[in-house]
Amino acid sequence: MSRPVRVAAVSYLNAKPLLAGLQALPAGEVELRLEVPARLPGLLAAGEADVALLPVAALPRIPGAYAVGTHGIAADGPVASVALFSQVPMTQIEEVLLDHQSCTSVALVQLLLAGHWRRQVRFSAAQEGYIDRIAGTRAGVIIGDRAMTQGARFCHKWDLAQVWKEWTGLPFVFAAWAAVRPLPEGFVQRFDEANAAGLERLDEIADAHAAQAGYDLRTYYRDHLRFRLDGRMRQGQALFLERLASLPPVQP
Ligand SMILES: C=C(O[C@@H]1C=C(C(=O)O)C=C[C@H]1O)C(=O)O
Known part of the structure; x- marks a missing residue:
């Protein structure tokens, strides 16, 4: 070449x-x-x-x-920049918006919801601006630099690498x-x-x-x-x- x-x-x-x-x-x-x-x-x-x-x-x-x-x-434990954010506790989430910039984390959240949290929710493709639509029983996955600054905005944050580690030890x-x-x-x-x-x-x-x-x-x-x-x-x-x-x- x-x-x-x-x-x-x-x-x-x-x-x-x-x-x-x-x-x-x-x-x-x-x-x-x-x-x-x-x-x-x-x-x-x-x-x-x-x-x-x-x-x-x-x-x-x-x-x-x-x-x-x-x-x-x-990551081997919390990654800090990949999380599921919500205003309601896990048991009340009905819908999850999947970050359009992600490929792996949006698959991971589906695995964790089905296999670890054992919750049946609706998954929706997200578009630019979707973070403002995370409200009520609608949660959302956010990855990358945008995820690092959302802490104060949502009541609940589940770090997906940390939950994976708790689930599998890996x-x-x-x-x-x-x-x-x-x-x-x-x-x-x-x-x-x-x-x-x-x-x-x-x-x-x-x-x-x-x-x-x-x-x-x-x-x-x-x-x-x-x-x-x-x-x-x-x-x-x-x-x-x-x-x-x-x-x-x-x-x-
Ligand atoms: C830790 C991160 O890992 C990333 C998440 C990816 C994904 O969800 O598809 C892909 C590459 C990484 O950038 C992050 O973006 O915060």
């Missing part, structure tokens, strides 16, 4: 530590594009991206997808680098090392984006997010995909 490797990543602050190290790659080796998670599976499947930070719920839909390196976006992987077609010789190792280099500078990266965040990014990067996908992470991912396969066709 003589052209740059086209890398598509999540546009939220959660991905900045993985992306920071890519600057160390040889000039012109990668071309970076940032999108909300729900757009990434389509880019990879259509060949518009060579590598994507792929929401793991999309893996079964992309034939031939394989893991690139050892990094992604995960970490949860939201997204992981993946490709479909072969990559240039040696690229995966260079890319993986570049990711790891970014993780050495978490505080510096947090401070560089602090004004944009408006919350404590150092804590978010250090205490909530996990970027290295070890054996337990992959175990959590496998269990999620197994349970997802037995869920009735994911709505909406």
Whole structure:
């Protein structure tokens, strides 16, 4: 491949530590594009991206997808930025709005409601502006930077990675680098090392984006997010995909 490797990543602050190290790659080796998670599976499947930070719920839909390196976006306990928000207690929720920017978390909430909370609710596709419609018995999933600042607005917040951990005892992987077609010789190792280099500078990266965040990014990067996908992470991912396969066709 003589052209740059086209890398598509999540546009939220959660991905900045993985992306920071890519600057160390040889000039012109990668071309970076940032999108909300729900757009990434389509880019990879259509060949518009060579590598994507792929929401793991999309893996079964992309034939031939394989893991690139050892990094992604995960949590081992509360993640802080993925939650179900509601004004009423769990037992009174009748409808759940599914964040249109999400792919994995909207599947996770359906698994948790059916298998962990054992609640039957209606799921509705959400659109831009849906957060204002979370009211009464209508709850909603919110992911990413927008989720970090909703705390005071809703009476109830269930952190989905924390609930997954309580349910299964395992970490949860939201997204992981993946490709479909072969990559240039040696690229995966260079890319993986570049990711790891970014993780050495978490505080510096947090401070560089602090004004944009408006919350404590150092804590978010250090205490909530996990970027290295070890054996337990992959175990959590496998269990999620197994349970997802037995869920009735994911709505909406
Ligand atoms: C932790 C997060 O993980 C993400 C959630 C995703 C999803 O729900 O599809 C995909 C990628 C990650 O950005 C977050 O967005 O806050």
